[in-house]
Amino acid sequence: MNAPIPHLAPAAPLDGGPDRSFLQDVLSGLGAPRKQLSAKYFYDRRGSELFEAITRLPEYYPTRTELAILDRDGPEIAAGLPPGAALVEFGSGSTTKVRRLLPHLPDLAAYVPVDVSEEFLRSEADELGRDFPRLRVEPVAADFTRPFGLPDDLKDAPKAGFFPGSTLGNFEPEAAAALLGSFARTLGTGSTLIVGIDLVKDKAVLDAAYDDAAGVTADFNLNLLTRINRELGADFDLDGFSHQAFFDENLGRIEMHLVSRKSQLVTVAGVPFHFASGETIHTENSYKYTVPGFRALARAAGWEHARVWTDPDGLFSVHALKASTIRRH
Structure with missing residues (x-):
């Protein structure tokens, strides 16, 4: 989970x-x-x-730890995204985490939340638009595990992706690499992806x-x-x-x-x-991944590792990747 x-x-x-x-x-x-x-x-x-x-829960560290990283390092993470980018969040759900980055991204071309649950997607997009009235919000109802198209009028904007929550860990490694490859094809060569990854740690901490x-x-x-x-x-x-x-x-x-x-x-x-x-x-x-282990997985999917941010206890990580190679399938 x-x-x-x-x-x-x-x-x-x-x-x-x-x-x-x-x-x-x-x-x-x-x-x-x-x-x-x-x-x-x-x-x-x-x-x-x-x-x-x-x-x-006190035992469940991933959510609060990732939020703390985004709060602490949000300005630095945002600074690595291309100016005037369209920010695509895969499986957006609640907008809790992207809200940590948006104050540091005043020049976004658009925020594009992608989610299969259309009613919830529209509701979250409307609420975000009210809270960030200068932000262009372009929701896309789609299953992010399958190919989908971005709005036509954003095709010339530089692209950045956001995939927090360590959801990638729910996929078998081969499927995780395939999903990262699909993200690269959606975003294009030279794009940036910010992704949350849970780290290997003491077995007792994980079991609890x-x-x-x-x-x-x-x-x-x-x-x-x-x-x-x-x-x-x-x-x-x-x-x-x-x-x-x-x-x-x-x-x-x-x-x-x-x-x-x-x-x-x-x-x-x-x-x-x-x-x-x-x-x-x-x-x-x-x-769960080590930082070198996740770098190797990302590289196999066509992404070069740019930066990583972790909490002081090394529980969780947020990675910035750059799409170097688009692998067609």
């Missing part, structure tokens, strides 16, 4: 019935040899509320961040089963599953799982699935 991921793909009901892609993903995931569910389905209304609660003492992250993970019960006609017994999160040092990632407490049978839309006692559903990965 890094930042909300509803912005990667929607899961809205179709014609008042269950979302067909949601149902298909759940059936195929539970039918896999190692059961899994996509983290993008965490974020129904209750899941989003729980995630916001997680960001305020994803398994807090108050049990909020456990509720967040289990809420996925509640959603499946409600929307897909499943019969998961929530007391029959427990939350598990741990840092795998070999793979460099946090894994979140739901663990079956007993041998049990669960049905989803009438399809039965057997769970052995101790069997898990893998619900999320969150990759």
Whole structure:
């Protein structure tokens, strides 16, 4: 869990019935040899509320640490963006973080928030426009994991990208590199990208961040089963599953799982699935990087590393990249 991921793909009901892609993903995931569910389905209304609660927990450092970096180093970060740039935020969601940079960017050609949730996107854009009346805001409703176009009248403006929250860590490294390559194609050669990346650190700190003492992250993970019960006609017994999160040092990632407490049978839309006692559903990965490791990943995707800013404890990092090579696919 890094930042909300509803912005990667929607899961809205179709014609008042269950979302067909949601149902298909759940059936195929539970039918896999190692059961899994996509983290993008965490974020129904209750899941989003729980995630916001997680960001305020004492154990969960990423959000407050990245905000502190943007507050402290915002002028320097902004100074590295080209004058008169169009600033494109991928998966913008809430505008909390970009607001840290905007006061230092008085000459932006435009701010272009990109998000798949059009209603929320428009609402946030309107509010931002009221708070920054001189700023041109051009929202684009699109899934940033797929190719999309920027407004035609901004094609000649220099481009900069903003991708905070360490959302990149939710992607497998190969997919993360492909996404960075896609950003380079969208922004163009010579563009700048500011990206938040969570860092490898003491295992105890990471484990606590994803398994807090108050049990909020456990509720967040289990809420996925509640959603499946409600929307897909499943019969998961929530007391029959427990939350598990741990840092795998070999793979460099946090894994979140739901663990079956007993041998049990669960049905989803009438399809039965057997769970052995101790069997898990893998619900999320969150990759952590070293600074050199992320530089190598970015370079493989056509980006040269320009600057990095970290907090005093080395928990989190914000990177400035320059697109040196556009890799067509």
